Amino acid sequence: MIDFILIVTLCFSLLALLWGVGLLWGLVQTRVPCISTHRQRADEMIRCANIQPQHNICDLGCGTGNILFQAHKEHPKAYFTGYELSPVVCWWARLKSILLRQPIQFLRQDFFKANLSDQNIVFCYLFPKIMQRIETEIWPTLKPGAKVISHGFPFPHTKPSHTIMLGKIGIFVYER
Numbered sequence: 001m002i003d004f005i006l007i008v009t010l011c012f013s014l015l016a017l018l019w020g021v022g023l024l025w026g027l028v029q030t031r032v033p034c035i036s037t038h039r040q041r042a043d044e045m046i047r048c049a050n051i052q053p054q055h056n057i058c059d060l061g062c063g064t065g066n067i068l069f070q071a072h073k074e075h076p077k078a079y080f081t082g083y084e085l086s087p088v089v090c091w092w093a094r095l096k097s098i099l100l101r102q103p104i105q106f107l108r109q110d111f112f113k114a115n116l117s118d119q120n121i122v123f124c125y126l127f128p129k130i131m132q133r134i135e136t137e138i139w140p141t142l143k144p145g146a147k148v149i150s151h152g153f154p155f156p157h158t159k160p161s162h163t164i165m166l167g168k169i170g171i172f173v174y175e176r
């Protein structure tokens with residue numbers, strides 16, 4: 001019995017270590033920690049998106065995919081993609097997608113190297129420097145009518161179509 005408890009403890013410790021190293025590895029690569037958007041804010045972002053069944057929706061730096069899972073539950077016919085560079089976080093999101101039977105595509109890819117010109121809705125929760133790069137490199141490539149919905153950090157130069165303040169934190173909506 002003690003052997004069994006030891007083996008289980010060892011397995012959990014190994015998994016926790018793998019998770020920790022993976023998070024650290026992701027942080028070194030992207031310089032953005034994997035922090036999930038709070039449920040209430042995710043709901044607000046999804047409401048602002050006004051998702052339609054034919055829409056392509058992506059989350060740039062999706063973490064464990066919380067926003068996408070929530071949005072997919074409400075709009076199962078739309079097509080969802082998450083981009084995430086951190087390997088363990090991306091594998092976890094893929095595993096969740098299988099276990100929850102929610103067909104969401106999770107790509108372990110730098111979103112700056114992706115073609116996002118077919119996306120209707122782009123979610124993000126990143127840092128100001130990255131928002132600046134998104135504004136110059138991704139925003140001009142999006143199609144007319146596409147929306148960028150950013151949690152916490154606005155584009156430095158483009159004015160949002162509207163802003164929702166939840167406490168001190170803003171949700172910034174941009175429409176092309």
Ligand SMILES: C[S@@+](CC[C@H](N)C(=O)[O-])C[C@H]1O[C@@H](n2cnc3c(N)ncnc32)[C@H](O)[C@@H]1O
Pocket residue numbers: 026027030032033034035036037059060061062063064065066067083084085086089109110111112124125126151
């Ligand atoms: C603050 S978390 C946000 C998670 C999720 N979007 C949410 O709101 O719940 C930001 C994530 O972006 C990822 N990330 C940052 N830069 C990236 C890049 N260029 N390509 C892919 N993922 C990136 C980080 O690894 C991190 O997990």
